[in-house]
Amino acid sequence: MTPADFAGAWQYALRRLEKETSPRLTYHSVAHTRDDVVPAAARLAALENVAGEELNLLLTAAWYHDLGFVKNSAADHEAVAVRIAAQVLPRYGLSPGQIRVIKGLIMVTHIPQSPATRLEQILADADLDSLGRDDFWSLNQALRAERATLGKSTTDESWYSSQLAFLQAHNYFTASATKLRAAGKQRNIEGMIKLLEQYR
Numbered sequence: 001m002t003p004a005d006f007a008g009a010w011q012y013a014l015r016r017l018e019k020e021t022s023p024r025l026t027y028h029s030v031a032h033t034r035d036d037v038v039p040a041a042a043r044l045a046a047l048e049n050v051a052g053e054e055l056n057l058l059l060t061a062a063w064y065h066d067l068g069f070v071k072n073s074a075a076d077h078e079a080v081a082v083r084i085a086a087q088v089l090p091r092y093g094l095s096p097g098q099i100r101v102i103k104g105l106i107m108v109t110h111i112p113q114s115p116a117t118r119l120e121q122i123l124a125d126a127d128l129d130s131l132g133r134d135d136f137w138s139l140n141q142a143l144r145a146e147r148a149t150l151g152k153s154t155t156d157e158s159w160y161s162s163q164l165a166f167l168q169a170h171n172y173f174t175a176s177a178t179k180l181r182a183a184g185k186q187r188n189i190e191g192m193i194k195l196l197e198q199y200r
Contacts, residue, residue: 004095006056006060009094012092038062041059062123070084085099105119115173131185
């Protein structure tokens with residue numbers, strides 16, 4: 001049996017994200033997957049001692065998790081990504097069992113997240129890694145701009161209130177993400193509270 005061509009599968013996802021993602025998607029862009037979620041997943045996997053096939057499955061799911069945006073910018077983009085993965089990944093030698101794991105991983109990035117396995121916890125944390133980083137603010141503005149282009153614009157107070165509620169309700173699932181990002185997320189929460197005071 002020929003080993004799965006994981007690198008080829010990742011290149012397929014990258015090519016489609018580069019060519020087909022709408023420029024209106026200022027947050028869910030190719031950079032979100034390539035420069036944010038995939039590196040975060042790899043970093044957390046190393047800290048959580050995930051390697052070998054499990055690592056390859058995790059990274060494949062990271063590459064495909066937002067691929068649904070090439071066809072659909074609506075709330076069900078994870079389900080679209082799962083369908084694309086199911087159609088494409090057999091070409092790269094992935095087994096039905098491997099694809100089943102990847103589909104579960106993709107679906108766990110849907111908000112609210114509810115991961116059941118260690119790999120799912122890692123990908124859920126990687127997808128929201130930015131909540132605890134210093135670039136949270138620029139990425140948050142990119143998300144707001146994206147939602148506005150999709151007809152979901154809000155007032156400053158409404159936006160920051162919803163973002164504060166999201167930050168306060170969120171918890172990282174893995175010990176590694178908590179250690180890396182919880183303190184930064186708390187700083188971002190405090191910054192959001194101060195920002196909201198200007199509008200109240």
